[in-house]
Amino acid sequence: MIPELGQMSLIIALAISVMLGLIPLYGTFRGNSSYMAFARPASYAQWVFMAFSFGCLVYAFVTDDFSVRYVATTSNSALPLLFKVSAVWGAHEGSLLLWGFILSTWTLAVALFSRSIPAVMLSRVLSVLGLIAVGFFLFLLITSNPFDRIPMQADGRDLNPLLQDVGLAIHPPMLYMGYVGFSVAYAFAVAAMIGGKLDVAWARWARPWTNIAWVFLTIGIALGSWWAYYELGWGGWWFWDPVENASLMPWLVGTALMHSLVITEKRGMFKAWTVLLAVGAFSLSLLGTFLVRSGVLTSVHSFASDPERGLFILVFLLLVIGISLVLFSIRAPKFASNATFELVSRESGLLANNIILVVMACAVLLGTLFPLITDALAIGKISVGPPYFNFIMVPLGVVLAIVMGFGLLMRWKKDSFSRLWGIVWLPLIFALVAAIILPLVFAPEFSGLSLMGLLISSWIAFTALMWVIKQKRSPFKLSGTSWGALLGHIGLAVSFTGITLVSVYNVEKDVRLAPNESYELGGYQFTFLGVKDSQGPNYTAYRGTIDITRDKASVAVLNPEKRTYRIQTMPMTEAGIDAGIFRDLFVALGEPLGSNGAWSLRVQYKPFVRWVWLGAILMGLGGLFAAFDKRYRRLSKKAQTTSQKTSNKEVYA
Amino acid sequence: MKARQKRLVLVLIGVLGVAGASALIITALRGNLNYYLTPTKVMAGEVKKGELFRLGGMVREGSLKRDEGSLDVEFVLTDYTSDVTVHYSGILPDLFKEKQSAVTKGKLDASGRFVAEEVLAKHDPSYMPKEVKDSLNMENVEKANAARNAQIDGSKAAIQKPATQTKEATQ
Numbered sequence: 105m106i107p108e109l110g111q112m113s114l115i116i117a118l119a120i121s122v123m124l125g126l127i128p129l130y131g132t133f134r135g136n137s138s139y140m141a142f143a144r145p146a147s148y149a150q151w152v153f154m155a156f157s158f159g160c161l162v163y164a165f166v167t168d169d170f171s172v173r174y175v176a177t178t179s180n181s182a183l184p185l186l187f188k189v190s191a192v193w194g195a196h197e198g199s200l201l202l203w204g205f206i207l208s209t210w211t212l213a214v215a216l217f218s219r220s221i222p223a224v225m226l227s228r229v230l231s232v233l234g235l236i237a238v239g240f241f242l243f244l245l246i247t248s249n250p251f252d253r254i255p256m257q258a259d260g261r262d263l264n265p266l267l268q269d270v271g272l273a274i275h276p277p278m279l280y281m282g283y284v285g286f287s288v289a290y291a292f293a294v295a296a297m298i299g300g301k302l303d304v305a306w307a308r309w310a311r312p313w314t315n316i317a318w319v320f321l322t323i324g325i326a327l328g329s330w331w332a333y334y335e336l337g338w339g340g341w342w343f344w345d346p347v348e349n350a351s352l353m354p355w356l357v358g359t360a361l362m363h364s365l366v367i368t369e370k371r372g373m374f375k376a377w378t379v380l381l382a383v384g385a386f387s388l389s390l391l392g393t394f395l396v397r398s399g400v401l402t403s404v405h406s407f408a409s410d411p412e413r414g415l416f417i418l419v420f421l422l423l424v425i426g427i428s429l430v431l432f433s434i435r436a437p438k439f440a441s442n443a444t445f446e447l448v449s450r451e452s453g454l455l456a457n458n459i460i461l462v463v464m465a466c467a468v469l470l471g472t473l474f475p476l477i478t479d480a481l482a483i484g485k486i487s488v489g490p491p492y493f494n495f496i497m498v499p500l501g502v503v504l505a506i507v508m509g510f511g512l513l514m515r516w517k518k519d520s521f522s523r524l525w526g527i528v529w530l531p532l533i534f535a536l537v538a539a540i541i542l543p544l545v546f547a548p549e550f551s552g553l554s555l556m557g558l559l560i561s562s563w564i565a566f567t568a569l570m571w572v573i574k575q576k577r578s579p580f581k582l583s584g585t586s587w588g589a590l591l592g593h594i595g596l597a598v599s600f601t602g603i604t605l606v607s608v609y610n611v612e613k614d615v616r617l618a619p620n621e622s623y624e625l626g627g628y629q630f631t632f633l634g635v636k637d638s639q640g641p642n643y644t645a646y647r648g649t650i651d652i653t654r655d656k657a658s659v660a661v662l663n664p665e666k667r668t669y670r671i672q673t674m675p676m677t678e679a680g681i682d683a684g685i686f687r688d689l690f691v692a693l694g695e696p697l698g699s700n701g702a703w704s705l706r707v708q709y710k711p712f713v714r715w716v717w718l719g720a721i722l723m724g725l726g727g728l729f730a731a732f733d734k735r736y737r738r739l740s741k742k743a744q745t746t747s748q749k750t751s752n753k754e755v756y757a
Numbered sequence: 758m759k760a761r762q763k764r765l766v767l768v769l770i771g772v773l774g775v776a777g778a779s780a781l782i783i784t785a786l787r788g789n790l791n792y793y794l795t796p797t798k799v800m801a802g803e804v805k806k807g808e809l810f811r812l813g814g815m816v817r818e819g820s821l822k823r824d825e826g827s828l829d830v831e832f833v834l835t836d837y838t839s840d841v842t843v844h845y846s847g848i849l850p851d852l853f854k855e856k857q858s859a860v861t862k863g864k865l866d867a868s869g870r871f872v873a874e875e876v877l878a879k880h881d882p883s884y885m886p887k888e889v890k891d892s893l894n895m896e897n898v899e900k901a902n903a904a905r906n907a908q909i910d911g912s913k914a915a916i917q918k919p920a921t922q923t924k925e926a927t928q
Contacts, residue, residue: 487790492789
């Protein structure tokens with residue numbers, strides 16, 4: 105009964121989204137304000153029905169309704185409650201329902217918090233979001249209905265043990281909030297193109313939304329990386345896997361978009377470029393969904409694939425890109441700007457930032473799709489390995505870092521290198537000192553790579569600090585945007601530091617240890633005390649004990665496990681990690697060897713690995729500060745009074 | 758600088774940038790492509806010694822051997838036409854099993870033995886990498902499957918395969 109209600113509710117939401125997509129849009133062309141006024145209540149209603157539908161699926165999981173096929177394949181009665189809830193998005197159908205629910209939530213948020221935007225613009229934005237919803241809800245109902253029934257099963261097939269984890273409970277919703285959030289920037293860009301009024305206003309409205317979507321995506325990617333680190337068992341934190349790339353590409357383009365919106369808003373330039381980036385960020389989000397869901401790639405994120413689903417998303421993707429490009433070409437004359445800038449200026453800096461980020465995204469896209477292309481052309485089955493990505497991303501990252509430091513300190517319109525040198529020498533000296541001193545303090549040996557990495561990281565951080573200090577304001581009076589840029593840049597510096605140091609100084613060894621034997625690594629003594637049997641709620645495990653000492657002083661006792669989950673009879677490695685700000689100690693159990701209780705073990709010393717994710721948290725914070733800058737609220741109040749006066753005129757114009 | 762000169766400089770920088778980026782990408786691609794080969798192709802001598810490639814297939818039953826004193830293992834990968842013995846030192850992935858698919862990355866050493874640097878296995882028990890599936894000698898697979906399917910309980914087949922989205926650890 106409840107699942108049927110959920111499905112009904114989904115169908116009603118589809119009907120509402122069709123109306124939301126057509127009626128207000130039609131109203132904006134006819135100048136009919138009652139049609140346009142339909143947009144807001146329709147957005148509310150769409151959210152209510154999607155929330156109810158999603159709630160029904162959660163209910164089916166919590167109450168173990170194994171007559172629903174999706175529940176029967178992804179859940180089990182022995183699963184702890186938290187994982188029953190997170191199992192809702194543990195596989196294809198449910199994660200798409202979550203996608204749809206999040207889309208309706210973003211639509212609701214735009215309807216609620218954009219009261220200052222002229223009615224015409226808002227109606228168009230909500231209509232575009234409605235049309236996107238039509239596509240997704242149709243996709244859900246036609247190819248991946250989560251409410252399909254089967255004869256009642258005695259029990260479910262259980263959630264994949266890898267996914268039974270707190271990190272995974274929050275990683276997909278965060279990531280989807282980011283993916284889908286770019287639909288708002290896309291909707292603003294398309295709405296502005298429909299109206300043909302590509303002034304700075306649309307950029308100002310789109311900025312906070314883009315920032316928030318970017319924050320979610322940043323945190324979502326970091327959570328995924330952290331989860332891979334401790335849950336996949338082997339201590340890697342980035343694999344250049346197609347699915348990871350799928351989330352990185354919209355992040356790179358989204359980052360470019362955030363910065364290009366600044367120029368469009370402040371200087372009225374690069375309008376066409378900004379619109380294209382907005383289209384690009386959302387298209388790459390959709391492409392990501394397509395790549396993950398269609399099964400066209402041999403991803404290490406393995407899943408049972410369905411060509412029909414892939415085709416549907418591909419057609420949808422082509423529509424999204426095609427329609428916006430057609431609009432773009434129609435409106436091309438409107439993008440002209442008569443503002444100018446010198447070669448050495450903030451504009452050039454931001455342009456360089458954009459170009460580098462987009463080249464990075466293209467390189468990742470090429471590396472991800474290359475195996476598909478060669479396979480389709482029958483050239484051979486080829487894979488593109490991590491060295492390809494590192495080869496490109498490292499030098500581009502270095503150039504990006506150099507530009508970041510200068511860009512922030514440059515003036516709009518016109519600047520000169522002689523003035524810049526007068527400022528940057530101080531942060532440059534600080535950065536040099538930091539890059540030379542730091543490795544001396546903790547690093548076992550000198551490495552050119554780490555010198556380079558630390559140099560560019562501290563260059564980013566010190567130039568950002570310099571920029572804030574030069575504003576000569578108390579931290580409490582600093583604008584949200586300034587805080588955003590400061591934290592964003594320092595966050596990236598922190599991540600770069602972590603990436604550099606863990607890549608250069610990581611020590612990793614597979615060893616064979618009998619009970620009471622020990623192995624020394626990174627200055628720590630790992631003593632293996634043996635393995636015992638242990639029981640979990642839905643698994644049995646071998647539980648190892650490793651005592652770690654340094655200079656005879658106890659550091660930690662780790663208990664890595666080798667679990668076997670009862671339902672899927674799938675073995676899984678649960679690593680033992682002693683986390684710290686400056687280093688992680690990591691132990692994973694391999695296999696039992698021989699009869700004397702010996703095991704193969706992987707022991708790792710991972711310096712500064714936490715900084716990779718700490719940086720992402722700082723970047724996320726920065727994005728929040730920027731999104732909630734008072735300026736937007738003040739502007740919106742001002743805009744409210746003027747827009748009420750002008751909106752009627754505009755409608756009938 | 759006049760406006761026209763400025764534009765020229767900008768265009769030049771742009772062209773240089775694009776050329777640099779393309780050169781970077783092409784170099785990176787050239788050096789880092791790994792061909793996927795089947796045991797049949799390896800046995801036919803399609804690969805040079807010392808060249809890194811990926812080799813996939815099914816792990817032949819009873820072929821997994823461990824060295825007593827070290828972490829060295831060897832096993833046989835087959836596409837049901839030819840067999841290749843894989844030498845590896847280290848920990849095998851959780852889902853590595855005999856009679857299951859696996860993909861390895863490695864080279865032929867001086868004596869022509871295949872030494873793997875990396876062994877990949879999937880993280881969903883019901884999933885098989887597409888490349889492996891495409892490359893198997895299907896007639897022989899069907900024979901093997903028919904024997905196994907006879908034992909599987911019919912009621913389980915009513916439930917669709919789980920569509921789980923998981924990550925696989927590289928190593």
